[in-house]
Amino acid sequence: xxxxxxxxxxxxxxxxxxxxxxxxxxxxIGTYRTLASGKYENxxxxxxxxxGLAQGSVYxxxxxGYTLVYGILFMINFAHGExxxxxxxxxxxxxxxMERAGFIDRHWVLALLILMAIAMTVSVMVAVVLExxxxxxxxxxxxxxxxxxxxxxxxxxxxxxxxxxxSGVKTYPDFPALDGKLNAFGREWPILTTQAxxxxxSALMMVFLYWYVQKTKAGxxxxxxxxxxxxxxxxxxxxxxxxxxxxxxxxxxxxxxxxLYALLFKQVNAFMGFIPGIKAFxxxxxGGIGNVPGAMxxxxxxxxxxxxxxxxxxxxxGIPAPYQLKDAIAFTLLVLVLIFRPTGILGERLSEKxx
Amino acid sequence: MTLLQLDNLHTYYGNxxxxxxxxxxxxxxxxxxxxxxxxxxxxxxxKTISGLLYPRQGKVYLEGKDLTKYRAHEIVKMxxxxxxxxxxxxxxxxxxxxxxxxxxxRKDKDGIQKDLRRVxxxxxxxxxxxxxxxxxxxxxxxxxxxxxxxxxxxxRILLLDEPSMGLAPVLVDLIFDTIRELNEQGxxxxxxxxxxxxxxxxxxxxxxxxxxxxxxxxxxxxxxxNPQVKxxxxxxx
Numbered sequence: 001x002x003x004x005x006x007x008x009x010x011x012x013x014x015x016x017x018x019x020x021x022x023x024x025x026x027x028x029i030g031t032y033r034t035l036a037s038g039k040y041e042n043x044x045x046x047x048x049x050x051x052g053l054a055q056g057s058v059y060x061x062x063x064x065g066y067t068l069v070y071g072i073l074f075m076i077n078f079a080h081g082e083x084x085x086x087x088x089x090x091x092x093x094x095x096x097x098m099e100r101a102g103f104i105d106r107h108w109v110l111a112l113l114i115l116m117a118i119a120m121t122v123s124v125m126v127a128v129v130l131e132x133x134x135x136x137x138x139x140x141x142x143x144x145x146x147x148x149x150x151x152x153x154x155x156x157x158x159x160x161x162x163x164x165x166x167s168g169v170k171t172y173p174d175f176p177a178l179d180g181k182l183n184a185f186g187r188e189w190p191i192l193t194t195q196a197x198x199x200x201x202s203a204l205m206m207v208f209l210y211w212y213v214q215k216t217k218a219g220x221x222x223x224x225x226x227x228x229x230x231x232x233x234x235x236x237x238x239x240x241x242x243x244x245x246x247x248x249x250x251x252x253x254x255x256x257x258x259x260l261y262a263l264l265f266k267q268v269n270a271f272m273g274f275i276p277g278i279k280a281f282x283x284x285x286x287g288g289i290g291n292v293p294g295a296m297x298x299x300x301x302x303x304x305x306x307x308x309x310x311x312x313x314x315x316x317x318g319i320p321a322p323y324q325l326k327d328a329i330a331f332t333l334l335v336l337v338l339i340f341r342p343t344g345i346l347g348e349r350l351s352e353k354x355x
Numbered sequence: 356m357t358l359l360q361l362d363n364l365h366t367y368y369g370n371x372x373x374x375x376x377x378x379x380x381x382x383x384x385x386x387x388x389x390x391x392x393x394x395x396x397x398x399x400x401x402k403t404i405s406g407l408l409y410p411r412q413g414k415v416y417l418e419g420k421d422l423t424k425y426r427a428h429e430i431v432k433m434x435x436x437x438x439x440x441x442x443x444x445x446x447x448x449x450x451x452x453x454x455x456x457x458x459x460x461r462k463d464k465d466g467i468q469k470d471l472r473r474v475x476x477x478x479x480x481x482x483x484x485x486x487x488x489x490x491x492x493x494x495x496x497x498x499x500x501x502x503x504x505x506x507x508x509x510x511r512i513l514l515l516d517e518p519s520m521g522l523a524p525v526l527v528d529l530i531f532d533t534i535r536e537l538n539e540q541g542x543x544x545x546x547x548x549x550x551x552x553x554x555x556x557x558x559x560x561x562x563x564x565x566x567x568x569x570x571x572x573x574x575x576x577x578x579x580x581n582p583q584v585k586x587x588x589x590x591x592x
Contacts, residue, residue: 230443
């Protein structure tokens with residue numbers, strides 16, 4: 001029995017299982033002890049959950065950019081975090097101007113829409129130029145080449161933003177209309193108005209994207225190109241244009257995500273895209289890279305785990321200031337997914353076939 | 356009237372000289388077949404016509420217009436439609452979506468509807484499975500879909516690459532009957548086929564390719580009787 005088992009699985013498998021099992025035990029013990037101690041009330045958990053949902057929706061929007069581009073070109077656009085920064089950082093200056101003019105106080109909805117439009121435009125432009133200059137000439141090169149280029153482009157953009165917009169951390173203006181808890185339908189809800197707005201706007205964007213990819217002619221062409229570029233060209237589809245469209249679509253999502261991020265966290269700087277970018281990449285891998293619903297699901301899941309995880313799991317283990325470790329949780333999750341389910345939650349087994 | 360003319364085409368894969376001066380003409384309303392062994396350059400010829408490959412030398416003319424200056428998706432708009440080897444349907448799109456992709460360049464809604472009805476008349480099986488994902492179709496159905504999809508592009512000339520490959524004999528007959536029927540309706544067809552007997556049966560004229568060169572050409576009937584062709588491609592007898 002044992003010998004047969006050992007023949008099928010080598011020592012590495014065994015060690016991996018042990019690590020996985022060990023982590024599960026740690027998670028279980030931590031969770032149990034936290035809940036048993038009763039340190040947090042139910043309303044606090046709810047707050048954590050809702051914050052996670054809001055932050056997760058932002059991750060999901062950014063993750064869509066990674067997943068769309070991967071679906072078509074099988075490359076990770078590591079400069080996508082900077083596509084996100086470009087939009088929100090540029091919009092910052094307009095936001096400040098609008099605040100000074102009192103425009104935000106008087107017409108906050110319009111102000112928000114204008115900011116989103118600006119952020120989307122800039123992000124789309126950055127994404128499209130990136131594709132044209134950095135990636136298109138390398139199409140057909142070995143897969144490692146565009147990957148390294150992407151990392152280079154990422155640094156290039158970060159320092160360009162720093163050069164143009166300055167190196168300090170800038171504070172986004174406040175939207176007074178969004179302060180406090182949500183008041184709607186004659187009662188107060190246990191959710192901040194900003195968070196509610198972030199969740200609703202992201203949900204709308206995701207529904208739009210899903211509709212676009214599934215139902216429109218351009219979306220179908222996108223899926224056709226993702227599957228077989230040569231056959232798509234034989235249908236009269238301009239493959240280059242579809243690829244540009246894809247980058248633009250990802251850029252638009254990142255632009256909106258940028259404004260939502262600014263609403264939640266209030267701060268911008270030239271390097272702000274790095275961490276959310278890499279988290280969104282984690283989310284895309286988590287959901288199964290190349291898969292649109294997967295990126296959405298992965299983003300929400302990561303946001304919630306990151307928000308609930310520290311207090312739920314680490315607090316019970318007696319770790320002081322567990323919230324500092326939220327990034328560690330996110331990336332532990334990435335490593336675990338890559339080890340135990342490389343295709344992600346909804347992923348198909350196509351990465352090798354298509355590579 | 357000459358619809359398609361290939362003039363001394365030379366195509367390379369990297370440093371490999373795949374086509375060494377191919378000259379072919381296809382008249383309006385004809386079925387012309389290219390036969391030859393694996394690696395003779397049949398598929399390469401079709402790919403060079405449809406713009407998937409660029410010739411290093413030589414020209415492709417469609418009614419006197421030089422196609423080698425255009426890219427693949429632009430050539431489609433001129434009515435040169437290539438059904439590639441191995442069918443290449445979009446397996447994750449539904450049958451309907453595949454057919455819509457065939458009509459990608461078209462804006463005439465009525466015309467598209469008319470062609471869709473024609474495709475469903477030709478291949479009723481596709482209508483039954485219109486909402487099914489193409490990856491779940493059988494090989495024969497995928498070939499029908501590949502041809503139906505090509506017909507949605509308003510072809511003036513169809514380039515068919517190995518339509519019988521991997522199909523059961525009954526389905527091969529069905530596909531070849533359809534090719535003949537399309538031709539009787541006036542469609543010009545350039546057919547690449549491993550099964551030389553079958554191809555020469557329905558073609559008007561044929562070319563025999565060997566390692567990137569045309570070694571024989573002529574009337575399909577004459578080729579079928581040619582001892583060299585018999586020896587090499589028709590199983591000896």
